[in-house]
Amino acid sequence: MLHVATPSEILSGRTTDVYFTRTVEVLKKAGLGDVRVRAEFHVSSLPKGYKWAVFTGLKEVVEVLRGKRVTLYAMPEGTLFYENDPIMVIEGPYLEFAVLETAILGIIRHYSSISTKAARVKKILGDKACLYFGARALHPAIQPMADRAAYIGGCDGVATVMGAELMGIKPSGTMPHALMIIFKAAVGDHTAAWVWFDKTMPSDVPRIILADTFLDEREEALLAAKILGDRLYGVRLDTPGSRRGNMRRIVEEVRWSLDLHGYKNVKIFVSGGLDEPQLEVLKDVADGFGVGTAISFPPSIDVAMDIVEVEVNGQWVPITKRGKLPGFKQVYKCGARHVITRWGDPPPCGDPLLAEWIKDGRVVRDLPSESEIRKYVLNQLAEVEL
Structure with a gap:
């Protein structure tokens, strides 16, 4: 039970x-x-x-x-x-x-x-996108409540299907690392996951590629841009703590490389263990953020x-x-x-x-x-x- x-x-x-x-x-x-x-x-x-x-x-x-x-x-x-x-x-x-x-x-x-924590996050980020990714930190029975609290507190979107549905909005999200891992193991090429995502998802789903699974963030971001071209809306960096180092420098490097190769329109999203101090450091170099545990456990x-x-x-x-x-x-x-x-x-x-x-x-x-x-x-x- x-x-x-x-x-x-x-x-x-x-x-x-x-x-x-x-x-x-x-x-x-x-x-x-x-x-x-x-x-x-x-x-x-x-x-x-x-x-x-x-x-x-x-x-x-x-x-x-x-x-x-x-x-x-x-x-x-x-x-x-x-x-x-x-x-x-x-x-x-x-x-x-x-x-x-x-x-x-x-x-x-x-x-x-x-809601108060979500409002503080939104106050820091201003016009930059803030998506609530905190459902996995909570018991599923209260996920829709947390989605509502985060959204009305200022977050621009929520990730869960039911939470968004109850508010009459569309859920927001990209792709999990599991997708690239399965394609890498099954067909030998994790970038095939991006191609099949593009083929499968309806046109109103933004093509935001998770760009840190197997290669350097800059390399994966450029690969995604070359493969998807104008259809690529953005890349998400969810770099694990053991590989993170200076996250601001990583974002700056990805931005510079994308711009250098003519992909100035590709947006950069950052997620993974973010709270107010990290957001203050990154808010001017990234275009959007996924914030989870900090809002779920405020x-x-x-x-x-x-x-x-x-x-x-x-x-x-x-x-x-x-x-x-x-x-x-x-x-x-x-x-x-x-x-x-x-x-x-x-x-x-x-x-x-x-x-x-x-x-x-x-x-x-x-x-x-x-x-x-x-x-x-x-x-x-x-x-x-x-």
């Missing part, structure tokens, strides 16, 4: 921490099963060196809470937020969502962590949920644990900064970010498409620095 939860098990609260089921039992026994609360989701501190994060996962949170006797306030999915910003608030009977806290936090934290955006108000005799009473700010709050976007106020206070500036997405269990706001969310993220990235 696969140790994964089904959607119905998640929605029914089966993936909760056991102390929430015990809390439900205690509150019911004490006659407090109808107590209404306002529970706030926020980040007290961001990972070291991070100035902002990207809020994602709202689409799935809406599905978890759909039909529940709660009202959900949240920032739009894809909003860049800062330390202590309330990004989401659930209002309603506590027992209506108590056993869902674990799942909701897991959704927001994992989504936002991947620093955690540690979102917490805390009750900040409890309804007593029809009145909302601000209350929370030590170290947290009690009371229902609103966040205003004032240029490139956020201002937090008490809910209902006069607007200090700008536009409010928290809005109703669910009211008494009914979804009241349309959720944007993944492409629209990604565009929203990219527009905000232009306003901030790493």
Whole structure:
């Protein structure tokens, strides 16, 4: 069997921490099963060196809470937020969502962590292509989720068939080393793999050749250019660490050689163990990048949920644990900064970010498409620095 939860098990609260089921039992026994609360989701501190994060996962949170006797306030999915910003608030009977806290936090934290890393990568690369190649670093049950998180965070494409299909985009990818190895062993010529790839793939698939399997990167890139001619869109360098040396010099050498022989239009893509430092070094010499593990396993955006108000005799009473700010709050976007106020206070500036997405269990706001969310993220990235 696969140790994964089904959607119905998640929605029914089966993936909760056991102390929430015990809390439900205690509150019911004490006659407090109808107590209404306002529970706030926020980040007290961001990972070291991070100035902002990207809020994602709202689409799935809406599905978890759909039909529940709660009202959900949240920032739009894809909003860049800062330390202590309330990004989401659930209002309603506590027992209506108590056993869902674990799942909701897991959704927001994992989504936002991947999206934030993808946004940082895209901020570094700017107009250069960034493809998410991280599915093989994850359990297959969550690959589509990771693809969505990376794409709306700023990546230009994703590699898996299902992840792309669920978002209505085409999957991106080139070819594995396995293709050249099989042709080399079976017919004695690994370049035949490139020819057969060109013969087999439909015209809308870019001819990007993996150029580092058996020969020097420069030699393989030139061979591919001579064999495929104008049909060659680009070469991908996935040089293993044991042969890599100075990757920037390798890319520069390939670029120089291609240009020297009249192949200036052939693009160069780099993949394999890339993270922010390597991307900073390579971003001006390569045309695109495949980034995987760094986005799949990013620093955690540690979102917490805390009750900040409890309804007593029809009145909302601000209350929370030590170290947290009690009371229902609103966040205003004032240029490139956020201002937090008490809910209902006069607007200090700008536009409010928290809005109703669910009211008494009914979804009241349309959720944007993944492409629209990604565009929203990219527009905000232009306003901030790493």
